[in-house]
Amino acid sequence: xxxxxxxxxxxxxxxxxxxxxxxxxxxxxxxxxxxxxxxxxxxxxxxxxxxxxxxxxxxxxxxxxxxxxxxxxxxxxxxxxxxxxxxxxxxxxxxxxxxxxxxxxxxxxxxxxxxxxxxxxxxx
Numbered sequence: 001x002x003x004x005x006x007x008x009x010x011x012x013x014x015x016x017x018x019x020x021x022x023x024x025x026x027x028x029x030x031x032x033x034x035x036x037x038x039x040x041x042x043x044x045x046x047x048x049x050x051x052x053x054x055x056x057x058x059x060x061x062x063x064x065x066x067x068x069x070x071x072x073x074x075x076x077x078x079x080x081x082x083x084x085x086x087x088x089x090x091x092x093x094x095x096x097x098x099x100x101x102x103x104x105x106x107x108x109x110x111x112x113x114x115x116x117x118x119x120x121x122x123x124x
Contacts (some may be wrong), residue, residue, distance in 0.1 A: 002090070003060060006097040010056045013101020014049070020113060055104030059097060 018041070025037050032040070034118055041051075045055075077086045100107070 002093075004013075005065070006093060007056070007060060009097040010059065010101035013098045013104075014052050017052075017102050018045075018049075034092060042111070052101070052104050055100050055107075059100050059104075061092060079123055 022037055022041050025040055026032075026034070029037065029040070074089055076089050078089065078092050079086050
């Protein structure tokens with residue numbers, strides 16, 4: 001059940017991101033219908049949605065690995081810096097799922113691009 005909740009939370013994060021982009025396109029093209037706006041969105045953003053899907057499945061896979069090989073982690077709590085709030089592992093999983101759903105492709109492009117640049121620089 002936990003995996004279904006994480007999957008759903010990530011889909012909600014992706015949906016928030018999509019609605020934000022569609023809203024921007026709607027303001028940019030007020031003469032177009034909502035159907036045309038969504039068509040324009042999917043025409044231009046299919047690659048970022050593909051990356052979002054990869055991030056979603058990677059998160060579920062890593063969650064499965066943690067559950068399978070490090071079951072003691074489930075009993076841990078994490079203290080959030082600055083506000084000094086202790087949060088159980090499961091709540092952190094849900095929060096991370098939403099963040100990765102909403103901005104996973106941005107994070108993937110940002111950090112994988114930096115890693116690729118670093119490896120390129122080291123190779124030269």
